[in-house]
Amino acid sequence: MRTAYRVETVRAAERALLDRLPEGALMDRAAAALAAACAGALRARRGRLAGARLVALVGSGDNGGDALLAAARLARRGVGVTAVLLAPDRAHPRGLAALRAAGGRAWALADTAPGALDALLGRAGLVLDGITGIGGRGGLRPAAAELAERVEAAGVPVVAVDLPSGVDADSGRVEGPVLPAALTVAFGALKPGLLVDPARGHAGEVRLVDIGLGPLLPAEPDVAAFTTAEVAALLPRPTGESDKYRRGVLGVAAGSPRYPGAAVLTVGGALRGGVGAVRYAGPAGDAVIARHPETLVSRGTPAEAGRVQAWAAGPGLGDDPRRERIVAEALAADVPLLLDADALAGLDPARVRARSAPTLLTPHAGEAAALLGTERERVEARRLASVRELAERFGATVLLKGSTTLIADPSGPVLVNETGTPWLATAGSGDVLTGLAGGLLAAGLAPREAAAVGAHLHGLAAREAAPPPSATTVTEALPRVWRRLLA
Numbered sequence: 001m002r003t004a005y006r007v008e009t010v011r012a013a014e015r016a017l018l019d020r021l022p023e024g025a026l027m028d029r030a031a032a033a034l035a036a037a038c039a040g041a042l043r044a045r046r047g048r049l050a051g052a053r054l055v056a057l058v059g060s061g062d063n064g065g066d067a068l069l070a071a072a073r074l075a076r077r078g079v080g081v082t083a084v085l086l087a088p089d090r091a092h093p094r095g096l097a098a099l100r101a102a103g104g105r106a107w108a109l110a111d112t113a114p115g116a117l118d119a120l121l122g123r124a125g126l127v128l129d130g131i132t133g134i135g136g137r138g139g140l141r142p143a144a145a146e147l148a149e150r151v152e153a154a155g156v157p158v159v160a161v162d163l164p165s166g167v168d169a170d171s172g173r174v175e176g177p178v179l180p181a182a183l184t185v186a187f188g189a190l191k192p193g194l195l196v197d198p199a200r201g202h203a204g205e206v207r208l209v210d211i212g213l214g215p216l217l218p219a220e221p222d223v224a225a226f227t228t229a230e231v232a233a234l235l236p237r238p239t240g241e242s243d244k245y246r247r248g249v250l251g252v253a254a255g256s257p258r259y260p261g262a263a264v265l266t267v268g269g270a271l272r273g274g275v276g277a278v279r280y281a282g283p284a285g286d287a288v289i290a291r292h293p294e295t296l297v298s299r300g301t302p303a304e305a306g307r308v309q310a311w312a313a314g315p316g317l318g319d320d321p322r323r324e325r326i327v328a329e330a331l332a333a334d335v336p337l338l339l340d341a342d343a344l345a346g347l348d349p350a351r352v353r354a355r356s357a358p359t360l361l362t363p364h365a366g367e368a369a370a371l372l373g374t375e376r377e378r379v380e381a382r383r384l385a386s387v388r389e390l391a392e393r394f395g396a397t398v399l400l401k402g403s404t405t406l407i408a409d410p411s412g413p414v415l416v417n418e419t420g421t422p423w424l425a426t427a428g429s430g431d432v433l434t435g436l437a438g439g440l441l442a443a444g445l446a447p448r449e450a451a452a453v454g455a456h457l458h459g460l461a462a463r464e465a466a467p468p469p470s471a472t473t474v475t476e477a478l479p480r481v482w483r484r485l486l487a
């Protein structure tokens with residue numbers, strides 16, 4: 001499990017660790033790892049360290065202190081270092097002394113002419129961003145924002161200290177200018193913003209450095225991501241006693257005369273979700289049978305279909321006059337239920353909360369916004385808060401699709417899927433995910449695991465499908481992903 005903790009939790013663990021260690025030891029650990037990461041990046045660019053040039057951007061907190069101490073280490077190894085101080089009178093005193101003792105230069109940003117700054121950046125092989133870390137509040141302030149803009153314009157690769165400056169560590173929100181990094185070196189624990197967009201999109205490669213915080217962090221993180229090995233361990237596997245019913249049957253209520261393809265794609269995903277069988281109920285049975293002859297099809301609504309272990313309803317129901325009845329019957333079924341797309345429109349939280357079996361909702365940002373009575377942009381800017389709010393309001397598991405897919409229960413850590421790719425923004429790919437996650441539900445996974453495993457497999461399949469992937473080629477790539485994970 002990759003885990004992330006909120007700032008408050010990280011700080012509490014840091015305080016406990018600081019009490020046990022000599023003064024400065026923790027920052028020295030952080031600085032040593034940071035210097036090693038920068039040395040690697042500089043060597044990768046020009047083969048050797050001596051003679052390389054580094055510019056360290058230094059804010060007024062400990063994040064700037066880390067940058068100064070790391071820069072001092074690099075200066076001792078022959079790197080030409082210039083620190084640009086945003087607040088010279090508040091720069092970390094020990095860090096600044098170490099840098100000067102190592103032969104590094106320190107410039108006050110306020111006294112540096114724009115031309116001189118640009119020339120400095122133009123010669124630099126790497127920029128170390130120590131403007132703000134977990135103490136950063138709101139978007140970057142004007143002087144820092146202007147500096148970030150100049151660095152970006154210079155095109156020098158940036159290594160972020162702990163977090164890209166300007167992102168919100170706890171929420172992943174970005175409220176103004178940010179300095180995007182090629183590499184972020186995080187200390188002690190990842191923060192939620194390093195896993196959740198839009199902040200994550202500015203962090204580049206994220207490397208976690210162990211500074212001894214682990215044993216002091218609580219067992220339950222705020223945000224977590226399954227690794228592929230953990231997903232592989234959760235995949236349902238048939239046993240000697242399995243038959244098609246014991247492996248689980250998923251009922252699919254999707255598609256309409258106008259959108260038969262949604263039924264085909266949802267069933268296609270479901271057949272690759274580890275189930276023993278898929279029952280399709282709806283008007284697109286002929287199209288489904290033509291593509292997936294193993295499906296049990298019927299024309300009726302969920303209540304008229306046979307026994308299933310879970311239902312997945314919603315894709316392509318469109319303006320089918322039976323839509324409300326279909327959703328009502330799926331809600332009334334005493335089995336786990338996945339609701340997506342057209343089944344989410346106007347969904348009443350009380351109806352979901354009243355269910356006796358678990359429910360999984362899989363909105364994209366637009367659908368989530370409609371359920372929350374807000375705008376899509378607001379959901380996209382506040383993905384973590386939005387998914388938590390939906391889960392709480394509906395008393396359900398919610399999978400919020402998008403640039404980083406998030407999965408929340410009414411309480412407990414939010415799961416992040418890290419396998420997603422922008423290529424998945426393609427017609428019908430959500431229908432495949434609905435079938436896949438629904439299949440995993442029917443096969444016996446809890447909603448949270450079904451959602452996380454489904455999203456993980458879906459992302460891996462999209463990466464494997466020939467670019468550009470389509471919903472159909474993603475479906476076709478799924479068995480290859482299963483094979484690899486089961487091996």
Ligand SMILES: NC(=O)C1=CN([C@@H]2O[C@H](COP(=O)(O)OP(=O)(O)OC[C@H]3O[C@@H](n4cnc5c(N)ncnc54)[C@H](O)[C@@H]3O)[C@@H](O)[C@H]2O)[C@@H](O)CC1
Nearest residue numbers: 014027060061062063132133134135136137139140141162
């Ligand atoms: N506490 C510890 O034991 C350790 C902390 N470490 C480092 O310390 C950092 C946290 O240090 P701090 O708590 O001093 O906080 P930061 O250094 O992250 O930022 C605080 C400073 O930045 C300024 N600032 C805040 N928001 C700003 C904005 N929007 N624009 C411009 N300036 C802004 C504030 O005036 C304040 O002086 C971590 O991110 C990490 O890099 C590491 O050295 C490991 C050990």
Ligand SMILES: [K+]
Nearest residue numbers: 129132161163
């Ligand atoms: K930073």
